[in-house]
Structure formats: structure tokens, C-alpha cells
Amino acid sequence: xxxxxxxxxxxxxxxxxxxxxxxxxxxxxxxxxxxxxxxxxxxxxxxxxxxxxxxxxxxxxxxxxxxxxxxxxxxxxxxxxxxxxxxxxxxxxxxxxxxxxxxxxxxxxxx
DNA sequence: ACTGTGACACTGG
DNA sequence: ACCAGTGCCACAG
Numbered sequence: 001x002x003x004x005x006x007x008x009x010x011x012x013x014x015x016x017x018x019x020x021x022x023x024x025x026x027x028x029x030x031x032x033x034x035x036x037x038x039x040x041x042x043x044x045x046x047x048x049x050x051x052x053x054x055x056x057x058x059x060x061x062x063x064x065x066x067x068x069x070x071x072x073x074x075x076x077x078x079x080x081x082x083x084x085x086x087x088x089x090x091x092x093x094x095x096x097x098x099x100x101x102x103x104x105x106x107x108x109x110x111x
Numbered sequence: 112a113c114t115g116t117g118a119c120a121c122t123g124g
Numbered sequence: 125a126c127c128a129g130t131g132c133c134a135c136a137g
Contacts, residue, residue, distance in 0.1 A: 010135070030119050034133095042133050043119040050118065052135095061118075069118045078118090 011039050015049045018103060022060045025086040026101035027094055029062055030069075036103035060085075060101075066094035 014037035022028050028036075030043035039045065047069075050058040059081040063069035070078050079089060088095045 012135085034119085039134075041120095041131095044117050044132075045119090045134055047118040048116080048135075058118080063118075064120055071118075074118080 011037055011042065011045060012049045012053060014038055015046050016053045016056055019046075019050070019056045019058075019061060021103070022057055022101045025099065027060045027062050027066070027082065027087055027096070027099050028101045028103070029064055029066070029096075031064060032100075032103070033061065062094055062096075066090075066096040066100070067092065068094075 011034075015033055018033050018036045019028070030046040031040070033046050034040060034043045037046075046061065050056055050061060059078045068075050068078055082094065083089060087099045
């Protein structure tokens with residue numbers, strides 16, 4: 001059958017789902033999540049989803065290069081929470097080489 | 112239907 | 125290494 005499905009599966013659900021599967025102690029980037037969700041060009045929407053969908057490990061979402069894009073006090077909060085999970089920080093960036101989480105089958109077709 | 116929005120990514124200086 | 129500007133794309137009102 002044709003899974004026309006997704007009556008309303010905007011990318012919000014796809015992105016939120018990807019973020020939810022990020023294991024503790026690991027992190028990911030907006031671009032990677034957007035790409036894994038099926039929208040390689042919509043890194044910016046990932047940020048919106050984080051604000052719209054509560055219950056997500058927003059702290060595990062970083063900007064390109066492992067940089068914290070979150071401004072204000074929340075930026076420190078994110079870094080604090082990540083370190084609590086075991087994420088190593090290199091100054092203002094995270095060591096993506098060790099903590100970047102790779103999504104399983106990050107392809108937009110077949111699985 | 113259109114405009115505004117956004118915790119980005121990337122390039123150049 | 126850091127700062128600033130530009131481009132992108134889908135969703136909400």
C-alpha cells in the first residue's frame with residue numbers, strides 16, 4: 001500500500017524523533033539532524049522544533065562544529081548539562097570527534 | 112496567498 | 125581564530 005500516511009507529519013515529528021534517539025553522552029548538530037530527518041537544507045527548523053516540542057534533549061543539539069548556538073544563560077545551561085552527561089568540551093566547542101552521534105541509516109530513501 | 116520567522120550553515124574579511 | 129553578512133527552507137499567522 002501506499003503509505004500516504006503522514007497526515008500531519010510535518011518535519012517536526014521527524015526532527016523530534018531524531019533528536020529523541022540521541023543517546024546520553026552524545027550530541028548532534030542542526031544540519032545533521034535536519035538531514036537525518038529528510039530536510040538537509042532546513043537546519044533552522046530544527047531550532048524551531050526544539051522550542052515547539054518540549055521533552056526533547058535540546059541540550060544535545062549543537063551548531064556546526066559543535067558550537068553552542070544558544071545565547072544567553074541557556075548557553076551555559078546547555079554546556080553544564082552536556083558535561084554532566086560526559087560530553088567533553090574544547091573551550092567553546094564540543095569534541096564532536098568523540099561525542100557526535102551518527103544517526104542510523106541517515107538516508108532519505110529506503111531503509 | 113503572502114509575509115515573517117528562526118537555538119543554522121557557509122564564505123569572506 | 126573570530127566577526128559579519130548572505131542564503132535556505134518549511135512552518136505559522
